[in-house]
Amino acid sequence: MYIIKGGETLYGKIRVQGSKNSSLPILAASILNGRKNTIRDVPKIKDIAVMTEILSYLGADIIRDNNLMVVDSGNVNCSDVPEHLMREMRSSIVLMGALLGRFGKAKVSYPGGCEIGPRPIDLHLKGLAQMGVEFGEGHGFIYAKTDKLRGADIHLDFPSVGATENIMLAGVLAQGTTIIRNVAKEPEIVDLQNFLNRMGANIKGAGTDTIKIEGCKIDDLQQVEDYTIIPDRIAAGTYLVAAAITNGHIWLTNVIAEHVEPILAKLREMGCMINCSNGVIELYVNKPLNSLDSLRTLPYPGFPTDMQAPMMALLSTVEGTSILVETVFENRFKHAQELRRMGANISINGNTAIIKGVDKLTGAMVEAKDLRAGAALIIAALAAEGETYVEGVCHIERGYENIEDNLAALGAKIVKKD
Numbered sequence: 001m002y003i004i005k006g007g008e009t010l011y012g013k014i015r016v017q018g019s020k021n022s023s024l025p026i027l028a029a030s031i032l033n034g035r036k037n038t039i040r041d042v043p044k045i046k047d048i049a050v051m052t053e054i055l056s057y058l059g060a061d062i063i064r065d066n067n068l069m070v071v072d073s074g075n076v077n078c079s080d081v082p083e084h085l086m087r088e089m090r091s092s093i094v095l096m097g098a099l100l101g102r103f104g105k106a107k108v109s110y111p112g113g114c115e116i117g118p119r120p121i122d123l124h125l126k127g128l129a130q131m132g133v134e135f136g137e138g139h140g141f142i143y144a145k146t147d148k149l150r151g152a153d154i155h156l157d158f159p160s161v162g163a164t165e166n167i168m169l170a171g172v173l174a175q176g177t178t179i180i181r182n183v184a185k186e187p188e189i190v191d192l193q194n195f196l197n198r199m200g201a202n203i204k205g206a207g208t209d210t211i212k213i214e215g216c217k218i219d220d221l222q223q224v225e226d227y228t229i230i231p232d233r234i235a236a237g238t239y240l241v242a243a244a245i246t247n248g249h250i251w252l253t254n255v256i257a258e259h260v261e262p263i264l265a266k267l268r269e270m271g272c273m274i275n276c277s278n279g280v281i282e283l284y285v286n287k288p289l290n291s292l293d294s295l296r297t298l299p300y301p302g303f304p305t306d307m308q309a310p311m312m313a314l315l316s317t318v319e320g321t322s323i324l325v326e327t328v329f330e331n332r333f334k335h336a337q338e339l340r341r342m343g344a345n346i347s348i349n350g351n352t353a354i355i356k357g358v359d360k361l362t363g364a365m366v367e368a369k370d371l372r373a374g375a376a377l378i379i380a381a382l383a384a385e386g387e388t389y390v391e392g393v394c395h396i397e398r399g400y401e402n403i404e405d406n407l408a409a410l411g412a413k414i415v416k417k418d
């Protein structure tokens with residue numbers, strides 16, 4: 001558990017980790033070329049450890065040196081992903097597109113991930129089926145197989161991040177052209193496109209509504225000599241919110257302001273002072289923050305659902321009533337009941353949270369049930385009176401690299417105990 005003594009004002013500079021949600025599909029993409037790929041700024045987090053274990057199981061030779069990873073997929077010869085690893089994290093599903101591309105088959109089980117409501121994969125399966133993939137199911141496994149992966153014109157019913165990535169990965173080695181419409185526009189999709197194009201793929205359009213992929217042959221793909229993962233916009237947002245709740249003053253480095261803008265816009269609206277220049281984001285608070293009468297989570301470039309829980313913690317401490325609507329996931333409010341244990345006044349009605357700011361939060365025993373809920377509880381604890389004990393470290397470590405050391409370096413009183 002983390003033990004946090006609240007009341008310290010955060011001050012200082014922090015370098016943002018590489019993106020979890022970029023690293024995972026990019027590591028899966030390394031399967032495609034059967035060559036040695038060198039990837040920098042891969043965060044040291046649990047989800048990456050799981051992905052590494054899966055790739056090794058499949059036959060990849062992996063060298064990890066701090067945040068550098070070299071993935072040689074030359075000896076990958078297996079397309080069955082072990083169930084226990086598959087269940088450890090949601091994004092393991094993107095292995096399906098990469099394995100289908102390389103081997104024309106994949107055996108996976110339904111993926112795991114955060115407890116944030118049902119997370120179907122129908123859009124992944126529908127898109128891949130249009131590309132000639134046949135699916136069988138049994139005992140919780142999905143057997144995917146194709147004699148010939150072929151390009152298709154696919155319209156996604158919803159701009160799903162994972163479905164966009166899976167279809168992109170399958171499209172690289174498909175025969176002909178794949179067009180994906182109504183795709184996710186998240187920066188991580190652009191990062192995946194950039195990595196794949198560095199490999200020799202021919203993909204255009206990431207960051208817009210439509211992606212076009214001209215399929216190629218494995219022999220056309222080269223090794224990726226040196227690729228750096230983009231900064232993690234959700235980790236950046238988390239540290240900004242942590243600073244805001246303590247009336248702090250921080251400077252983020254290794255950050256792309258444009259990617260964080262949907263979060264910055266809301267923090268500015270609350271009264272935070274924010275400057276972005278020369279690749280640094282500075283945030284400080286010089287007056288009481290105000291509530292937000294409308295905060296809706298949306299696909300990028302809307303406000304990210306992954307920042308909803310941290311924002312709820314912050315809104316719990318500002319004067320006035322805030323309305324927060326979660327439109328992306330059906331059941332992503334589990335942190336509300338834990339924040340209530342700390343004195344927050346939050347009521348939930350369907351996908352809407354009504355947050356009435358309280359004068360103070362107080363330390364309590366709380367439990368993180370998912371990754372961002374964990375971040376929210378840590379943030380609340382930083383501002384709470386007394387000590388907070390946050391259980392569920394394993395969820396937090398799925399996505400945050402050294403969060404306790406980073407916050408401690410900014411002045412927080414936080415320790416991790418087994």
Ligand SMILES: CC(=O)N[C@H]1[C@@H](OP(=O)(O)OP(=O)(O)OC[C@H]2O[C@@H](n3ccc(=O)[nH]c3=O)[C@H](O)[C@@H]2O)O[C@H](CO)[C@@H](O)[C@@H]1O
Nearest residue numbers: 021091118119120121122123124160161162163306328329
């Ligand atoms: C590893 C990774 O990158 N995870 C991110 C990714 O998750 P993930 O890729 O799982 O999120 P999606 O964009 O696919 O899901 C968004 C919504 O679409 C629904 N849906 C999705 C696929 C499908 O086949 N059918 C379907 O109905 C989901 O249930 C959810 O309600 O994007 C989410 C939305 O920004 C983020 O919260 C996650 O941090």
Ligand SMILES: C=C(OP(=O)(O)O)C(=O)O
Nearest residue numbers: 090091113114306371372
């Ligand atoms: C929901 C998240 O991750 P995943 O999709 O890996 O569960 C997240 O990063 O907040």
